[in-house]
Amino acid sequence: MLTIERVYLITSLPPGTATGPQFAACIRGHWKIENLLHHVRDRTFREDDSKIHVGHLPRVIAGLRNLAIGVHRQDGRTNIAAALRYTARDCRRSLTALGLTG
Secondary structure, three states: OOOOOOOOOOOOOOOOOOOOOHHHHHHHHHHHHHHHHHHHOOOOOHHHHOOOOOOHHHHHHHHHHHHHHHHHOOOOOOOOHHHHHHHHHHHHHHHOOOOOOO
16 A cells, blocks of 8 residues: 655745755754654653653753763763663762763
């Protein structure tokens, strides 16, 4: 069975100037961000199950999660869950990852 899917995209480029490969690159770039950040926040930190819903706290906690992910990625880690388990075993490891120890 043949399925045809129509996709509508919005761009700031003038009409007729964007090419198929340019659109494809934008879509891949979106999913790269989704997979590197949001998927990790959803799966590793179980962000969707969070009970924090009051005031600015959800945004603050999301910022702290992003900080943790960014620190581990900057440290060369690709598996954030494993990196979190590793640093949780010794509080000094977190400080070292942040560059706060000698």
